[in-house]
Amino acid sequence: MKVARHEKIIELIHQYDIDTQEELASRLNEAGFKVTQATVSRDIRALKLTKVAGKDGKSRYAIINNESGSLGEKYTRVLEDTLLSIDVGQNIIVIKTVSGMAMGVAAALDALKWPEILGCIAGDDTIMCAAKTADMALGAAEKLRSFVRLNK
Template identity: 75%
Template structure:
């Protein structure tokens, strides 16, 4: 049932500009899936959906897709707007962000799918990215600096 619901969610967000969990829940209920807002919230996390700004300034849900230029632009913007500083410690990259933006930046970093990054852990304003080697950590900081313009 969850797989079918997830497929329907993907179909709906591709078909409509859905900007709230309540709207998504209503469309799922119309399609025969009896869901609550809490279920939709879990599905959004599981599917790694994010909100993107569309041309009229409104937002809508979109699928985190590394190949999408729309989301690629969004990731670049998130990184440029939210990253304050970066440093390395052995094989770890520590990224300081604007307060409350660490999760968004970590999501962007994960979506980049850089082979140097094994994974990220985000708090409120700090992210720790684990790399295999200290050399890879230095490489990640250099690549991030190119994106954020530092």
């Protein structure tokens, strides 16, 4: 039950700009999970959720799931310098890079250990990342775009 609830939390924070534990608890209850604010608080700690600024300037919960809490400088640089496009089809994220850089970008993505990404396969200039669900693929692609400020 906890794993399913955690997956639903990840889905919800990718789908909505949730900024309070009460709002998250309400959305979980609407989805059929009977939770209290205390349960949500424990889930937030377990998932290592953090608050980030949303598009409207209001804070919201997000997953930044690596040890330092953010992308390392070298990974950010690799991603910013080499990414050309990010597209999503169902639960697959297709990332285009400059020629010869796909393996480096895939290694950077793998190092992030985002729970929504199952794994990446890299060629010369294209990466295919499999996400757990279509919604998680959309969320991961958006999160990646926000990190590298890729304007699509």
